[in-house]
Amino acid sequence: MSETTLGGIAGRMPKFIRRADPAVLTAFACIVLLLFLGSLYSRSFLSPEYLLQQLKVASFLGVIATGMMLVILLGQIDLSVPWSVAAGAMMACAAAAYGPVGVVLAIPFGIFCGVLIGIVNGIGVAYLRIPSMIITLATNAVAQGLMVVYTGGFSPQDSATGAMRYLATGFAIPGVPNAVIIWALIGAAMVFVLTRAGFGRTVYGIGNRERAAYLSGVDTRRVVMIAFAVSGGLSAFGGVLLAGYASKAAQSMGDAYLLPSIAAVVLGGTSILGGRGSYLGTVAGVILITLLQSILSVMQMPEAGRQIIYGVVIVAMLLLYGRAPASR
Amino acid sequence: MKDWRYWLAEQRGTLLALGIFIVMFIIYTSNHPAGFTANVVQTAANKGVLLAFVAMAQTLVVITAGIDLSVGMIFLLTNCLASWLVVGTPMQTTLGVIAVLAVGLLCGAINGAIVIYGRLQPIVATIATGAVYYGIGLLLRPFPGGSVNEDLADAMTGRVFDVVPASLVVLFGIVLVIWVPFSRSVLGRAAYAAGSSETAAYMSGVPIRRGKFAAYTLAGLLAAIGGLFLTFFTYTGDAAYASGNAYTLFSIAAVVLGGVSLFGGKGSAIGAIFGALAFRTIGDLLFVFDFDPLWQPLFQGVILLIAVSLGAFALFRVRNRLEWFL
Amino acid sequence: AGPEIVKGPAAEPDCFAPWAADTQFFKFPKKAGPYRIALANGYIANTWRIQMVQTAKAYAAQKDVAAKLKEFKVVSTGEDVPAQISAINNFIDSGYDAIVVNAQNPTAFGPVIKRAKEAGVVLVAFDNILDTKDAINVNVDQKGLGELWGKWLISHVPNGGKVLEVRGVAGTSVDTDRHNGIHEVLDASGKKWAVTEVVGKWDDGVAQKASADAIATNGPFDGVTGQGGDTGIVQAMIDAKHPFVPFGGETENGFRKFCAAHAADGLKCSSAGTGPAQVAVAIKTAIAALEGNVVPQSVKLPLAIVEDPNFKAGQDFFPDQSDNFFVGNSFPTCGINFTAQEIMGQTKADQ
Amino acid sequence: MDSAVPLFRMEGISKRYGGVRALEKAELVVTSGSIHAILGENGAGKSTLIKVMAGVVAPDEGRMTLDGREVTFPSPAAANQAGIVCIFQELSLVPDLSVADNIVISDPPKRFGMIDRGAQRRIAEEALARAGAADIHPLALVKDLPLSRRQMVEIAKALARKPRILILDEATSALTAADVSKIFAVLKRLRGEGLALLYISHRMNEIAELADQCTVFRNGRNVASYKAGSKSDNEVVELMIGREYSHIFPPKPAAVPGAAAPRLEARKLSWTDRLHDISLTVRAGEVVGLGGLDGQGQRELLLAFFGVLRGLSGEVLIDGKPVAISSPSAAREDGIGMALIPEDRKTEGLMLPMTVRENLSFAALDRLSKGGIIDRAAEQRLIDDMVALLAIKTAGLDIPVGALSGGNQQKVVIAKWLMRQPRIILLNDPTRGIDVGTKQELYQLMRKLADAGAAILFYSTDYDELIGCCDRVLVLYDGAVKRELVGAEITERALIASALNIHGEESPVGLGATA
Ligand SMILES: Nc1ncnc2c1ncn2[C@@H]1O[C@H](COP(=O)(O)OP(=O)(O)OP(=O)(O)O)[C@@H](O)[C@H]1O
Numbered sequence A: 001m002s003e004t005t006l007g008g009i010a011g012r013m014p015k016f017i018r019r020a021d022p023a024v025l026t027a028f029a030c031i032v033l034l035l036f037l038g039s040l041y042s043r044s045f046l047s048p049e050y051l052l053q054q055l056k057v058a059s060f061l062g063v064i065a066t067g068m069m070l071v072i073l074l075g076q077i078d079l080s081v082p083w084s085v086a087a088g089a090m091m092a093c094a095a096a097a098y099g100p101v102g103v104v105l106a107i108p109f110g111i112f113c114g115v116l117i118g119i120v121n122g123i124g125v126a127y128l129r130i131p132s133m134i135i136t137l138a139t140n141a142v143a144q145g146l147m148v149v150y151t152g153g154f155s156p157q158d159s160a161t162g163a164m165r166y167l168a169t170g171f172a173i174p175g176v177p178n179a180v181i182i183w184a185l186i187g188a189a190m191v192f193v194l195t196r197a198g199f200g201r202t203v204y205g206i207g208n209r210e211r212a213a214y215l216s217g218v219d220t221r222r223v224v225m226i227a228f229a230v231s232g233g234l235s236a237f238g239g240v241l242l243a244g245y246a247s248k249a250a251q252s253m254g255d256a257y258l259l260p261s262i263a264a265v266v267l268g269g270t271s272i273l274g275g276r277g278s279y280l281g282t283v284a285g286v287i288l289i290t291l292l293q294s295i296l297s298v299m300q301m302p303e304a305g306r307q308i309i310y311g312v313v314i315v316a317m318l319l320l321y322g323r324a325p326a327s328r
Numbered sequence B: 001m002k003d004w005r006y007w008l009a010e011q012r013g014t015l016l017a018l019g020i021f022i023v024m025f026i027i028y029t030s031n032h033p034a035g036f037t038a039n040v041v042q043t044a045a046n047k048g049v050l051l052a053f054v055a056m057a058q059t060l061v062v063i064t065a066g067i068d069l070s071v072g073m074i075f076l077l078t079n080c081l082a083s084w085l086v087v088g089t090p091m092q093t094t095l096g097v098i099a100v101l102a103v104g105l106l107c108g109a110i111n112g113a114i115v116i117y118g119r120l121q122p123i124v125a126t127i128a129t130g131a132v133y134y135g136i137g138l139l140l141r142p143f144p145g146g147s148v149n150e151d152l153a154d155a156m157t158g159r160v161f162d163v164v165p166a167s168l169v170v171l172f173g174i175v176l177v178i179w180v181p182f183s184r185s186v187l188g189r190a191a192y193a194a195g196s197s198e199t200a201a202y203m204s205g206v207p208i209r210r211g212k213f214a215a216y217t218l219a220g221l222l223a224a225i226g227g228l229f230l231t232f233f234t235y236t237g238d239a240a241y242a243s244g245n246a247y248t249l250f251s252i253a254a255v256v257l258g259g260v261s262l263f264g265g266k267g268s269a270i271g272a273i274f275g276a277l278a279f280r281t282i283g284d285l286l287f288v289f290d291f292d293p294l295w296q297p298l299f300q301g302v303i304l305l306i307a308v309s310l311g312a313f314a315l316f317r318v319r320n321r322l323e324w325f326l
Numbered sequence C: 001a002g003p004e005i006v007k008g009p010a011a012e013p014d015c016f017a018p019w020a021a022d023t024q025f026f027k028f029p030k031k032a033g034p035y036r037i038a039l040a041n042g043y044i045a046n047t048w049r050i051q052m053v054q055t056a057k058a059y060a061a062q063k064d065v066a067a068k069l070k071e072f073k074v075v076s077t078g079e080d081v082p083a084q085i086s087a088i089n090n091f092i093d094s095g096y097d098a099i100v101v102n103a104q105n106p107t108a109f110g111p112v113i114k115r116a117k118e119a120g121v122v123l124v125a126f127d128n129i130l131d132t133k134d135a136i137n138v139n140v141d142q143k144g145l146g147e148l149w150g151k152w153l154i155s156h157v158p159n160g161g162k163v164l165e166v167r168g169v170a171g172t173s174v175d176t177d178r179h180n181g182i183h184e185v186l187d188a189s190g191k192k193w194a195v196t197e198v199v200g201k202w203d204d205g206v207a208q209k210a211s212a213d214a215i216a217t218n219g220p221f222d223g224v225t226g227q228g229g230d231t232g233i234v235q236a237m238i239d240a241k242h243p244f245v246p247f248g249g250e251t252e253n254g255f256r257k258f259c260a261a262h263a264a265d266g267l268k269c270s271s272a273g274t275g276p277a278q279v280a281v282a283i284k285t286a287i288a289a290l291e292g293n294v295v296p297q298s299v300k301l302p303l304a305i306v307e308d309p310n311f312k313a314g315q316d317f318f319p320d321q322s323d324n325f326f327v328g329n330s331f332p333t334c335g336i337n338f339t340a341q342e343i344m345g346q347t348k349a350d351q
Numbered sequence D: 001m002d003s004a005v006p007l008f009r010m011e012g013i014s015k016r017y018g019g020v021r022a023l024e025k026a027e028l029v030v031t032s033g034s035i036h037a038i039l040g041e042n043g044a045g046k047s048t049l050i051k052v053m054a055g056v057v058a059p060d061e062g063r064m065t066l067d068g069r070e071v072t073f074p075s076p077a078a079a080n081q082a083g084i085v086c087i088f089q090e091l092s093l094v095p096d097l098s099v100a101d102n103i104v105i106s107d108p109p110k111r112f113g114m115i116d117r118g119a120q121r122r123i124a125e126e127a128l129a130r131a132g133a134a135d136i137h138p139l140a141l142v143k144d145l146p147l148s149r150r151q152m153v154e155i156a157k158a159l160a161r162k163p164r165i166l167i168l169d170e171a172t173s174a175l176t177a178a179d180v181s182k183i184f185a186v187l188k189r190l191r192g193e194g195l196a197l198l199y200i201s202h203r204m205n206e207i208a209e210l211a212d213q214c215t216v217f218r219n220g221r222n223v224a225s226y227k228a229g230s231k232s233d234n235e236v237v238e239l240m241i242g243r244e245y246s247h248i249f250p251p252k253p254a255a256v257p258g259a260a261a262p263r264l265e266a267r268k269l270s271w272t273d274r275l276h277d278i279s280l281t282v283r284a285g286e287v288v289g290l291g292g293l294d295g296q297g298q299r300e301l302l303l304a305f306f307g308v309l310r311g312l313s314g315e316v317l318i319d320g321k322p323v324a325i326s327s328p329s330a331a332r333e334d335g336i337g338m339a340l341i342p343e344d345r346k347t348e349g350l351m352l353p354m355t356v357r358e359n360l361s362f363a364a365l366d367r368l369s370k371g372g373i374i375d376r377a378a379e380q381r382l383i384d385d386m387v388a389l390l391a392i393k394t395a396g397l398d399i400p401v402g403a404l405s406g407g408n409q410q411k412v413v414i415a416k417w418l419m420r421q422p423r424i425i426l427l428n429d430p431t432r433g434i435d436v437g438t439k440q441e442l443y444q445l446m447r448k449l450a451d452a453g454a455a456i457l458f459y460s461t462d463y464d465e466l467i468g469c470c471d472r473v474l475v476l477y478d479g480a481v482k483r484e485l486v487g488a489e490i491t492e493r494a495l496i497a498s499a500l501n502i503h504g505e506e507s508p509v510g511l512g513a514t515a
């Protein structure tokens, strides 16, 4: 590797780019490439409406992927996303049925339900030392069971409240959808936590080597638990936003978010083994996945072709920049 | 310590899975209206064996400390393919079976190549290849349909001497032909070693790449055997996305129930088979207990949660907290 | 021990309408009641299926029906076809008299159908029916539904134009049949149609996103047709400030709410389909067969159709019910008529 | 011994890691039938050199010849084929496989294409016996063995490969004196059989006993080669560190202050079958050593104090008040102020891929944060202090700590705890694998900390260290304190005798320490 030339170029770039991971830069480059290819098919892929629309839709995945990233940084994974999303959405809408108080508490209650699922995951992973891949699978099944019982037994209200609608589709700042602002706020908070807060450092530390973090006197179990709770909460919040977007909650809302949220985090350069990754990368990954899905959909590619292209593009991009270092 | 104690320690996970399965199966059959009959066993065996093959496939990869989220999709793809190819004269059928197995091997080999030579993390790499395999499956079978050599299918899902389910016999045969040689071969050991400590294995001159590659490839083959069986069982091919995903996730649950460590290096496909059978019995329990239909998913979820938490009891024996962190 | 193949007509010809002129009629040997009937459901975790299971329970609990039943058991096996096959096998082995099934896969049940026939068990499929002549199918005319929507568009967009078609789950026969129905009608109209197809998977969220993308890139459209997730499609139009245009869609409560509210602005709807209440028809058919009555091998369900300007609150849609609720729960010719409360509030009432 | 063509020769070998020059035109000549010691400070490039030799690391430039023919090793397996077998500094045993599996791992005996377990076991038993470790069961899983046993398995594994050149990179650093002498006998026998042995160690006495030939490395170059015994220890050390070398151990204070309540006290501490009724005291300003053979409960004792073990019985007192410490986070709290330098820096002390900065402040984040936010200025100040205090050699604070040499990594582990200004410091064999120069700095530091009022409990496998550093030494045997040695009683003879529990005149067991 010729560091001198690289260093020379990097030296002239703004500071945040210089510090960025090459993976993140490549991911952003892929976004531009994707848009370029899309624009060959139709000019409207470059229209501001379309781009804003994508950003808005991406923000739902963005919020969910934020939680997923936190968990992945710990070297864990959260497979309970689908029904955490659904539970968040359904419970928020359900709360709204209980008078004005219910309407006010709808959003917090939805998030709270997601946090509860996350806490169960957290207890399983941190305190019972069950591999996250399996305990989150089980809580997902339990959450699904609860929602089925609930829907069947309680004839729930499932229309979104005005506040949920406003958060997902309103415009507090003209031209910028609220969902995007929310994602930006959550993202900013996450960046702050990861880079400036002690909590973030411990997350990276645990992701690298939990044993060493524990022996450093960090209550690693609590950190893991909190991370899962946050992930559950963010999934549920994603569900609340989705419910606002669709103006109602539905059972299967979250199914489409599990694999994309993992893929987005990893495409953004975060190591699935934990301990390494930046939020900027996750942002890139989320936009990448959303654009890819949307462009393939609008091109009216048959489902089979879409799946194949989707898979091939992910592998290709990872081969481009997501490879582990050579062992020698 | 005596030799047998070491053996016992090594087989603990497998034996535990066997125990869980036996207990659940006894609960199931003793409450079944038809009781412990050949029919009931055959039905349970056919259903269980399907997952058992996929779980065996998953085990091979998990042993290398990897994970294959595309097994379910290979399973679907080979099912779709088999519904085209495994038909006609015995000769054509045989060639069809070979072709289906070859495609499974190829899918596994592609996974292996991407993970090992492309140096990608198995989770994402196989999410992506899974999408590709599913897409190809959908191309092959845009709608459920096709057919299979029904004589062969009936033989494979029927009973031998009218008592033993043929599917169990085949499963046993596959264990003998694939798993036993693999686990005792140099490559199999390399797969274990790579899963346990890749650096240590590398520094010891173990052929880790070949071992891992063999594991992924054989996983593809086993998933294809599962796909073939699915075809025998359903007489058709069907690219049902949800079902592919479900098998992938079930296979992980089965593997864990079977005492295979997701951290790699530990466990056996035999344990995973019992894990798969036990997992399937969870679903069967619904049948014998009178649950309100809407409570059934919750019941299954809770049983799964309890089953996967069983391992946590070992935690109470841990006296040194450092053992929490592997 | 299979059924006798006999001449029509069926016992209750208005309810048990044959699918086509050449449909066979079955007469099973009469069995003495009360019967043990099982419902082998697959996937459960969506509103349609939950509503279906609730309807089945409500129907089985109706006095005159309950009198004929010794046991009514429901098992949901999820998305896995082999699990559903096994469940049916188990029901056969346990001596159930009839099994009602919403099949995860229309072609996969050959061996089970064979076994059921040998065991003299009445097998009735509905919603996702079975590809066979050996079991009873309670059938929705999916292609006819597509044709209906196609005709609606032709009559409201008389000169042809741009149409957004939101499809269902790729690879299912329901999706293909509906799609073919729409296109055959449109093609036959002789007008120029530019159809943008996107996949909505019968899910509001997915459909909404796909529609929003399509509107942003290919819009505006002159007409819309959706196989499901229609509430989401209308929502996407509202969000994108897309003008309201004629719409041929399914029977979701939310969709009909929109249709009623925005009809004046141009959202002229045809809402048609068959709600989850068809399970009741399936159970009714099973009982009739067990009683030795003549039933068609393939029953054609009437479609519940409501078209603009006939949307009436409290009858065709329920303003205070869930958007996800499927309307169209009455089959008057079969004497089946559920209210929303009866179905969704059922457990609550029990407790 | 002097044949025309040396068995193995390396010429002009260079290897760079990023900006670090691990090797710079290094040379080495290896001859059969001799033991060749390689000496050098931490980070001198010794391990890198032998990794190149063993095919683990690809050199950037240079050539190697075996029997006069040029060779390259694309993988460790290739080097093994050529008869070069290495016992690495970081052990290369596969934890989830059995001892026998590990011993034959590179070339297991086969029958019908499958591994022949019977034959494998016979080979393993024979190799274990040759290594003097016949007590290890071949079916035991490696991860269940204590470190010292694993080291023996590692040696047996190397022997089973029938090497021509056997390389031992600090293979004895975790071994006890008894095991070391067994190994030495084996090595000498192998030399007699005509093998070439390369031996890396920081223990000068071992080298003096074993080596025929020595090569000293400094900063990636070989700076001197000489016949063993032809240079004095001081000369050698000066070659290694490139500067004048004086006294190793700092002077001990005359008397230990004894008035106040002891800072740390244990009363009848027991845990499973590993610790039995241990009672001891450590006062502020005191350095108390833990001696005995490896694996007699010393590590467990330290972990017990630090809140890692469950199911302890007995009492722990801090400043005379009983406390219940249930986790490391409780142990480091203000009222207690305990720090533990753990046994294995790579897995317990550090997060290797994280930066030096992040590792240094990791244990003190709570102190450096306000409202959960890290005060970066305060962090920087404290880190600068620590880097200066311990003279940590690093290319920068923002490089991964894994890129530092072993000794500097160890300093980071210590510094990370010193950032909290601990009142009680537990050290678990902190000088393992550390060069003389750095060791000396650590000894000074330990004394300085004690003088500043810390209570230090110090476990070491190196008797010289215990003798040189400690005010008192408690010798453990089978989980119990067998003997307490004070001041001048601390001699090598006394330490070894009580470690082996071969003393006729039994001292009043441990309890004397609580007075
Ligand atoms: N994988 C690596 N990446 C980056 N730098 C490395 C790597 N391995 C070694 N180095 C650097 O190369 C230099 C030589 O390291 P090496 O391990 O050979 O030293 P050593 O003489 O064996 O030291 P010690 O006595 O501490 O084991 C050190 O500065 C070290 O930091």
Ligand SMILES: Nc1ncnc2c1ncn2[C@@H]1O[C@H](COP(=O)(O)OP(=O)(O)OP(=O)(O)O)[C@@H](O)[C@H]1O
Pocket (backbone or CB within 6 Å): D135, D136, D137, D138, D140, D144, D145, D146, D274, D294, D295, D296, D297, D478, D479
């Ligand atoms: N000869 C052996 N064969 C197989 N396994 C062994 C052998 N010796 C020890 N082990 C395993 O190593 C573990 C610890 O061994 P051991 O008790 O010898 O440790 P130690 O460090 O000597 O501790 P202590 O002397 O306090 O008991 C045990 O769990 C045992 O399973």
Ligand SMILES: [Mg+2]
Pocket (backbone or CB within 6 Å): D046, D047, D048, D089, D169, D406
């Ligand atoms: Mg070294």
Ligand SMILES: [Mg+2]
Pocket (backbone or CB within 6 Å): D295
């Ligand atoms: Mg011992």
